[in-house]
Amino acid sequence: MDSLFSNSKQVPLAHLVRPKTWSEFVGQTKVVAALRSITKPTSILFYGPPGTGKTTLAHLLAESWKLEKRYLSCVTSGVKEVREVLEEGKRLGTIVLFLDEIHRFSSSQQDALLSAVEEGEIILIAATTENPSFRVNKALLSRMLVYRLTTLTEEEEDQIFLSCLEKQNTNRTISETVKQELFRRSAGDARKLLGYLERILFATKEGEAITDERLSEILGDTLVTYDKNSESHYDIISAFIKSLRGSDPDAALFYLALMLEGGEDPLFIARRLVIFASEDVGNASVHALPLAIATWQAVERVGMPEGRIPLGQCTTFLASAPKSNASYVAINQALSYVKQRNRSFQIPNHLRNAPTVTHKNEGAGVGYKYPHDFPGHFLKERYFPESFYPNPPSFYEPTNQGMEKNLKEQLERLWGDRY
Structure with missing residues (x-):
């Protein structure tokens, strides 16, 4: 007879088989x-x-x-x-x-x-x-x-499982596929694994063979382990973003599915895709940000479960797209530069706005040259405050990635050594 059933107080199996010595502890x-x-x-x-x-x-x-x-x-x-x-x-x-x-x-x-x-x-x-x-x-x-402490490995779960079966002295036959399904459901949680085993022992008889179908009858459906309020929430979204950045659409889809099955707010995911599109794809593909915005709007309007479709599309596009964070780095450098200078700047007179007669009498806007009036719609002009010359700062360094390569070539043609 199973020792579980000789337990008059019905102490949970996980507590009943808790290791009493260091040598019994697994993991x-x-x-x-x-x-x-x-x-x-x-x-x-x-x-x-x-x-x-x-x-x-x-x-x-x-x-x-x-x-x-x-x-x-x-x-x-x-x-x-x-x-x-x-x-x-x-x-x-x-x-x-x-x-x-x-x-x-x-x-x-x-x-x-x-x-x-x-x-x-x-x-x-x-x-x-x-x-x-x-x-x-x-x-x-x-x-x-x-x-x-870390999640138990499958090998460690197997040790705990076999040890528990031995302690319970049961002759039920549990196939390898059933055991693997138990490991999948418990996801490295020994207490959950032993809880599943306890339910099996209570629901079956001595000598019974536990099949996949019987297991499903006893345990029912399982939910993905995902807590929106725990550290795993931040770990999974981090893994999702880093998989996108690493151009691995399959890994990104895995984490996306994990979040969706775990009940994550799809609009939270959509917002992160918008940020990623601008920060990590940037000008390497100017289609990324409009697609991410459209995904956000689509999810907001159609809801779930259909919202998974645009989320999946956007995820695979962003993961597969060429990457550049040059514009992201550029705005951060510009902000840092402005903070460090910590003084007012005199806007060049030819760039000032002249909405009134007073402004015009002051000379605001005088000398401004309209680029569209020149060949190639460009002329070399000074746009920084005059005090910045002859060596104005450089923030944006376009890469050779995707569409940004065209922007780099254009800027080099126009400005020469500045880019």
């Missing part, structure tokens, strides 16, 4: 090695995706240090519960406080931990799925060792 090899080398109890912060071992590592550390441990979740606990543990620490001596989801605590709630950590009344082991640089007080971070 996070470098972190485990670093932790096992710590001889003096010290406050630690673990951050990383769900189901990667943060809670288990906290338990193993407390056991290795032979200290009393208390567990609080910042989802359900507040300052009152924390203070009770702090008082207990003063009374009993140093104890380990494991604080899960520490990013849920406000800045003032986190501040309440500082003195106790500083004075050694508690050894704080905290866990978060968020980047601590954004969600944990700097003062508290400075008093802790920080370790980042």
Whole structure:
């Protein structure tokens, strides 16, 4: 009989098979090695995706240090519960406080931990799925060792899966394709993997063969793991933009699909495409920005799921188009130049506007030469303030990419050495 069913309290399988020793722990090899080398109890912060071992590592550390441990979740606990543990620490001596989801605590709630950590009344082991640089007080971070945990590999998931089956002493037959589907659904989250296995064990009988169809009946559909409010949101949009910049349409489409399936706002994606079209494609293809604007408007007007079509078109075009950030660099350099000069500029008189008689009497606009009156619709004229000459600044350096090559050749023909 499965040990899961002999569990009268129905403790979740993930908790039932939690590793009790370092040798049983799977994954996070470098972190485990670093932790096992710590001889003096010290406050630690673990951050990383769900189901990667943060809670288990906290338990193993407390056991290795032979200290009393208390567990609080910042989802359900507040300052009152924390203070009770702090008082207990003063009374009993140093104890380990494991604080899960520490990013849920406000800045003032986190501040309440500082003195106790500083004075050694508690050894704080905290866990978060968020980047601590954004969600944990700097003062508290400075008093802790920080370790980042990574998503489990398929090989590590396989070790956990087989170990759990062995501990449950089950003779159900689980095919390799079913196992691969479980790994796909759990996406490196051991807790989720064991949760799926638990549902399978409850829904099937001893000796039963678990087929792909049976698995779908038990688990139903799965959703893409994507949290718009977490660090993964920024990581995925970053990967999307960098794939576009790297001219890999397939990778860009993958991240686009991941965002759309995860429920990302399609207008957020469209806005990023508009920025990319101007920043990274620029004048190498003057079709990029109009297409991106049209995509934004199309998504706004037709909505989803049809909006995926213009998003896909724009994504593949921008990824495949020649790239130039010359105009992006140019405006940034011009802005920097203006800020550094930090003084007023005298607009050349021949370039001034002359809307009134007074302006004309002052000579505004006098001497301006209309380029269209000259051969080739061009003449060499001074357009910068006079004080900038004889060496006016240069901001725009067109590249040889795509259509921008034509602009470069045109400017070189007109201005010579300036371009």
